[in-house]
Amino acid sequence: GKSQNAAEAALSANKLKVGKVTREYSTSVDKNTVISSSPKAGKLLKRDTRVDLVVSNGIPPVTVPKVVGLSRKAAEQKLSDAGLRFAVREEKHKTADEGTVFSQSPEAETEQAKGSTVVITVSMGPPVVQVPDVTRMPIGAATKKLEQAGFTVDSSRVPGGRGRVIQQDPQGQAPYGSTVKLWAF
Numbered sequence: 001g002k003s004q005n006a007a008e009a010a011l012s013a014n015k016l017k018v019g020k021v022t023r024e025y026s027t028s029v030d031k032n033t034v035i036s037s038s039p040k041a042g043k044l045l046k047r048d049t050r051v052d053l054v055v056s057n058g059i060p061p062v063t064v065p066k067v068v069g070l071s072r073k074a075a076e077q078k079l080s081d082a083g084l085r086f087a088v089r090e091e092k093h094k095t096a097d098e099g100t101v102f103s104q105s106p107e108a109e110t111e112q113a114k115g116s117t118v119v120i121t122v123s124m125g126p127p128v129v130q131v132p133d134v135t136r137m138p139i140g141a142a143t144k145k146l147e148q149a150g151f152t153v154d155s156s157r158v159p160g161g162r163g164r165v166i167q168q169d170p171q172g173q174a175p176y177g178s179t180v181k182l183w184a185f
Contacts (some may be wrong), residue, residue, distance in 0.1 A: 004055045007034045011051055019050030023057045031058030059114045062097045066108035067101050072122045083114040089121045094150065094176045096123035126176035133171065139163050139184040152179045161185035 002010065008018050018040075029035050032060060038052040039045065062083050067075035072088065079086045084185045096102035103121040115162070132149050134142035142165045157163065167183045174180070 001029075002034050004053065005038070007053060009016075015046060015047045017048055017050045019052040020054055021053045023055050025058065025060035026056040026154055029037060029056040029057055061111040062114050064104075064106055064112055064118055065112050065118070067104050067118075067120060070101050072099055072101060072120070075104075075120050079118050079120075079170050082097055084112065084116040085115060085179035087117050087119045088124045089119060090124045090171065091121055094126055098123055098125035123136040126178070128173050129176045131168075131170055131172060131174050131180060134168055134182070135165050137165050139165060139182065141170075142182060142184075146180050146182075152177070153182060154179050155182040155184060158185040160181065 004021070011018055017030055022143050024035060026035055033056050035054045035056050037054070039049075045051070064084065065078050067078055067084050070078065076088075093102050100125050101120045105119045106116075112118075113162060116122070131151065132145050134145055136143070137155060139155055140163075146153050158166075161184070163184050165182050166185045169181045170178075
């Protein structure tokens with residue numbers, strides 16, 4: 001029940017020596033506190049006898065579960081079930097669906113003290129970004145430029161003409177990954 005330092009000092013004061021010190025996890029004994037001794041306390045010993053100590057490492061660690069890819073609610077439940085706390089950050093993310101966890105710290109499969117906090121970052125959906133103006137471009141080049149900017153393209157070509165974009169929707173800004181409609185003539 002004493003701290004390791006206090007136990008070692010008590011042994012020394014009673015002309016005894018510290019023997020082997022081993023450490024074990026304990027749910028009931030605070031970290032760095034003596035769980036037991038061998039021989040047990042209260043036994044008469046010869047001077048300079050070695051007394052082995054078992055010292056608490058504190059509460060056993062838990063393995064952090066993987067919550068990336070889960071919904072916020074499912075991630076919070078999984079962390080709680082593992083004996084961990086959580087803190088939530090929300091950020092825009094280009095590819096993660098809104099409400100989905102896209103990062104966690106500390107990472108999955110690491111050991112942490114029970115009750116530690118895991119920070120999860122939840123997607124608020126895609127950011128709004130500038131849509132390139134592709135009017136008057138050949139339809140193939142316009143499609144490539146929009147796809148490189150992270151958009152999907154839905155195009156319609158009016159027969160005749162030289163295959164250049166005459167109209168696009170939306171113009172200006174749109175959520176990353178959304179669809180841009182092109183009309184070419």
